[in-house]
Amino acid sequence: MSALLEVHGLVKRFPAGGPVWRRRYVHAVRGVDLSIGRGRTLGLVGESGSGKTTLGRCILGLHRPDDGRVLFDGQDVAGMRGDRLAEFRRRVQPVFQDPYGSLDPRWTVGRSVQESLDAHRIGSAQDRLQRVRELFATVGLDPALTDRRPRTLSGGQRQRVGIAAALASEPELIVADEPVSALDVSVQAQIINLLQRLGRELGLAVLFISHDLGVVEQVSAEVAVMYLGRVVETGPTTAILRTPEHPYTRALVDAIPHPEPSRRLRHLPLAGEIPTPVEPPSGCAFHPRCPLAEPGCRLEVPELGPVGDHHLIACPVVARATTRPTTT
Amino acid sequence: MSVTGLPDVAPVAVRPPARRARRSLTTGLMLLGVLVLLALLAPLIAPHDPDTVDPNRVLGSPDGSYWLGADDFGRDVLSRTIFALRVSLLVAVSSVVVATVIAVPLGLVAGYFGGWVDTVVSRPLDMILVLPALLLALSLITILGPGSTVAALAIAVIYLPILARVMRASTLVTSRQDFVLAARARGAGHLATMVRHVLPNSVGPVAVQASVLTGFALQLEAALSFLGLGVQPPTPSLGGMLAEGRDVLGLAPWLEIVPGVAIALAVLSFLLIGDGLRRSLDPEGVAS
């Protein structure tokens, strides 16, 4: 049985001006493979320019890939039309980051939650109202709030509305793009707990996009780390956090400010700036900042290779070192 | 992206701007209301027939019967002004309404789709924008002949690109919001998304611009009529009355003052409405 979601060699770029003979592009995604099984959660981690948001949008079918494919339940998303497309839209739903921008300010929150039911003509009008009330209860909101406008609700409440709206059509896959980044720590905790619970109870598959590895570890057993449009490391979240293998992941993990004073500013921060995706460095995009860079890194784009149990990295230098017989 | 998250309570609404918005809006609306009422009820409330010529009263000063005096044909200035107001308001309002009705869909589509659609829509509009207003109006009138309908049409053409641009700019901002993407992801097609989400959230600035432009349209109509190219005599028009009063300014200044004041009041009312709309159009009203 194929995985629920498969991404093969996805490439996506956006025009960024320049004269016709020297068009420039933002190379947001530069060849990504990943898969998510039914009911599984995959975390997608990266900083600015990593392409994680664009990847999420391609998976939602909101962008057409320039190369590669997104397969949902075995079918190519790009080719979907009419009924197939409508079905896809029912089965895959987004949750957005900004609880203030993701709800139409002029609609009542109840109507926003009802939107996919209306669009897909699910149930009668009565059924839909009932379903909205149920959804509110599921996400921990008082059903009496259905007639409110977003501006009268708090950030945490709005985010719950966003989640309820995503659940309306009983999807199988949720693409959550930074769903808790705009919330306070204590509210974050509530929403994270909610997402975990829903994932378990409803058997949802979740693609959890975030820049925060700590949050990702809370929610997903597996994670993929992206840098400048490509996946550089993927595998079990806890293993990656504990022993990151790829030099970028190592730097990322080191840079996370841990709430433990004993680990103060131990490591030297990664030097240099994140390159712009308009002009990604050749070969391995990380080579200008990488402490382990070799001359070959400039020339060849590294592929993902195994370095442990279900643990893959895109770094020939580290892969070679780990396969060499080590002396302890 | 700078987000620390806002307190997990609904934001406290800010009161003071709303008050000033209401003041402008209500003052403008009241003023306009009075003028519109006068205009609509013109045949009933005008004390005299605006076209009746009375050679005995030529250039007569204001008196018991002719409250604001008489013009060079002996016609009652007050009655003429009321009827002129009617015509001018009609031309100004209809021209802006027509322009808005066409501009909104154009701007919406250009801003939402971008790319070649935007180019195809915006370039011709830009070309119109480049031409000086009066020149454009004169050219149209030369081709189609003078008259109030042509004047309204010319004004509509002049203001169409401005309104379309405003709509386009507003649409650009709204289209980037997540809730638009959410609508598409929930299964709404492009048309449904544009009409139900993007349009209501983008149309505010257009309403403001349209109000202000109506004021300008009034002036433009007056200018055209002043030149004899808009509303044709003997139909009274505010611009026409200004033209007529020019020659006899020393003898009967009220012929110039009255229509001038009428124009000013009408324009003021539209500007006030526009200002009030602008102040009150922040849909969240949030102090963050």
Added chain:
Amino acid sequence: MTSALILEDLRVSFPSAQGPVSAVDGVCLELRAGEVLGLVGESGCGKSTLANAAMGLLPESTEVSGTVRLGDRELTALDERSLRRIRGDEIAMVFQDPSTSLDPVWTVGDQVAESIRAHRDVSRREAKDIAVRLMQEVGIPSAEQRYADPPHRLSGGMQQRIVIAAALANDPVVLLADEPTTALDVTIQAQILRLLDDLRRRRGTAVLLITHDLGVVAQVCDRVAVMYAGQLVEVATTEHLFTSPAHPYTEALLRAIPGAGEPRSELAVIPGQVPDLAAPPTGCRFAPRCPFGTDVCATRPALVGDDEQGAVACWHPRNRRTEVTAS
């Protein structure tokens, strides 16, 4: 040990449709010379308001009472002109979003130079030289060339370095940093935090680091102050705060951070919501949500303690060796 900045009984309230909002409620805080003091709290707790009040940057309509002492001067008693002389010179501030802190039309170098010329009597040439040196000090590569760049040519991290350079241009005694790294990527944040730490050690600047991120606090701060709903609830050394927090709110906050406990188990949640500051609870403002709250909490507890254990404002403090008595 001298104090760089002392706040005593600082209160700030804003007018609103619902009546006056009490954003800062009687805060007493001491920033010691050369230290990094973290000021932590969730949004709406008043930490930014406090900093703005100290700098005199709040709008006319706000009511500010209490004292703000910089060295031997009382800032609340000064008029705008005198305040302007001190701002940027003896006390400086860095804000969260570098892209809006910098004027998009000026070159980055000129913005640093402006800071210098506002307070020192130097020629344009000299100011430029000093600015270039400052830019090098904050780690801008090829500072001479980049002097003439407009802000949009620089990345977020670089922009924030410029902002820091401008703030430290005149060697202020106190630097208020309001969420200086929140808008930056994690790896860049690490760089900027390290930079701030290096700079303050070299120059002896006292830094008030305002943040909602407890991880950042653990990395950089010597001491930490925790705020909730406008009140200061705890002050302690970083080590002590994280290992044995005294205030129930601090304790709950530490438990709510992902990564604190077992991965993928439920995070400890603080029940309830932040109070409405237009009608706050009397006494301790955390009491309604506090698992240990009792009737006595309706009377405001004072901030009591010592340097060793830290100070806490609570009738039922946790992890305390000795009982705190009402004073």
